[in-house]
Amino acid sequence: MPTQYHIMVNTLSPERVRSSKPIEVKVLAKNQILIIGGTGRIGHHVAQDLQQHMDAKLVVTGRQRPKSDRHLMGEFLPLDLGNREQLQKAIAQSQLVIHCAGPFHHRDARVLKSCIEQGVDYLDVSDHRSFTQKALELAPAAQEAGITAIVNTGVFPGISNGMVRQGVDGFDRVETIRLYYAVGGSGGAGVTVMRTTFLGLQHPFLAWIGGKWQTLEPYSDRQIIDFGPPFNALGVYWYDVPEAWTIAESFPVQNVITKFGSAPDIYNRLTALMAKLPPSWIHHPFVIEGLSQISYRMTQVSDRFSGVGIVMIVEVEGEKDSQRASYQSRFYHPHTAIAAGCGTGVLAEWIGNGRLKKPGVWPVEQAITSEEFVEMMRSSRNLDLQQTWEDL
Structure with missing residues (x-):
């Protein structure tokens, strides 16, 4: 449970x-x-x-x-x-x-x-x-x-929440909010971000879908999103972030979708595999630390090619002036940290x-x-x- x-x-x-x-x-x-x-x-x-x-x-x-x-x-x-x-x-x-x-x-x-x-x-x-x-x-x-x-x-959470606030304020009624995040390698944030990522794989989490809380598996339901440069088309997965909760509480909305991916895409494939490890493994502190250290060493190489930037896309759908409408905002910075x-x-x-x-x-x-x-x-x-x- x-x-x-x-x-x-x-x-x-x-x-x-x-x-x-x-x-x-x-x-x-x-x-x-x-x-x-x-x-x-x-x-x-x-x-x-x-x-x-x-x-x-x-x-x-x-x-x-x-x-x-x-x-x-x-x-x-x-x-x-x-x-x-x-x-x-x-x-x-x-x-x-x-x-x-x-x-x-x-x-x-x-x-x-x-x-x-x-x-x-x-x-x-x-x-x-x-x-x-x-x-x-x-x-x-x-x-x-x-x-x-x-x-x-x-940045996420943080700037992402402000992006949602700005989008929601333009609608009379909001139905769906989607947040997509893409980060290059380590994001320039060091080994702590690796620990955070793997700790996030330990438990199913609750997402606000269809006006109620539903249980989802972390790093599931792969989806390809075109983030534009420098990442372009990249796989993203369900991921538990606190803004998914506070946004659902802050605004009258039916769906809040939060999906995350890393560049290069091979990291997403590997992380999705890690999410399927036996619970006794992924919950063990030594396993988490080992995966974090290995991943960080890998990004020290791949960061030279992928960069350490971030792209966030926020999409809001709802009703504006009696007409169904959609809003999208995109944020890019070359250094996540x-x-x-x-x-x-x-x-x-x-x-x-x-x-x-x-x-x-x-x-x-x-x-x-x-x-x-x-x-x-x-x-x-x-x-x-x-x-x-x-x-x-």
């Missing part, structure tokens, strides 16, 4: 928050941003983006100091998330905490809980619905504490300068409007979107 998830997305809708009484923004004397897991690939690129766009003291954490300081984007602080006293002290000295210490499959919400207790704003780059559930359940406490917390920031850094960095910048203040815990599609998403993409980081409308 699949793991059953019951997530409460923040009950205050974006519309209610925008129409409520303006919130007084307190500018803190401390101007320090704590990036937990800031020595990892994604954390490094988040820090790099902030270093370019914010005048703030950056403190990056890790279990061990990197061998070379050139990999540090800020002041290094050794930190073990298991040491609660050490964690609370680091958070207390910060204005904003960004949680980048994945994989998030087995993480608890202790970082967010500490931020709520100490009145510190929070972002994370989490990418698993079990963690998203734990975070969103803290929405009432975060609202009472007056902190802004946004989960699943980055840098794109994730941009997606998180903009939100961090807006929270840091007081522009974004919405007490509670939010997925991205509820945290920002379509107009803010456009500004986030084009004005702040020059990220490109291609959009088309078609009557059906």
Whole structure:
């Protein structure tokens, strides 16, 4: 049986928050941003983006100091998330905490809980619905504490959620939302992304199809999608991502389809085979780690040919002006990890300068409007979107 998830997305809708009484923004004397897991690939690129766009003291954490300081984007602080006293002290000295210490499959919400207790704003780059559930359940406490917390920031989830928000807002009624993701090799994200991929093969998951939750096998139902350059036609498969859950909760929609693929396509074939391993194998930590290390070494070679970019396509079908219509948006970036850094960095910048203040815990599609998403993409980081409308 699949793991059953019951997530409460923040009950205050974006519309209610925008129409409520303006919130007084307190500018803190401390101007320090704590990036937990800031020595990892994604954390490094988040820090790099902030270093370019914010005048703030950056403190990056890790279990061990990197061998070379050139990999540090800020002041290094050794930190073990298991040491609660050490964690609370680091958070207390910060204005904003960004949680980048994945994989998030087995993480608890202790970082967010500490931020709520100490009145510190929070972002994370989490990418698993079990963690998203734990975070969103803290929405009432975060609202009472007056902190802004946004989960699943980055590229996917993150920018992908904003793409959906923008598409849905153009319809009177939405029927189907499809999200297709293609990543070149490692995506520039290091071995952690390999662990995340293989951990995602361990359990069946729930997808919103036909207006109800249905159980699907991970990396099943291969489909060929034309992503355009640089990947063109590529196989994609059902994959569990947290936006599949939050989008179904955020919008009245009948179907939410999320499919993922890697380039070159041989990796998809191999991953689909791994998904069929006996449960005793794919659930064994040593097997997961072994597959992750082997895959990462393979991508260190193939990345030279495939690149490490990302293409995302969002399709929305529904009714607009009494006419059935479809909408498609396409996002491309030549470096997946840098794109994730941009997606998180903009939100961090807006929270840091007081522009974004919405007490509670939010997925991205509820945290920002379509107009803010456009500004986030084009004005702040020059990220490109291609959009088309078609009557059906």
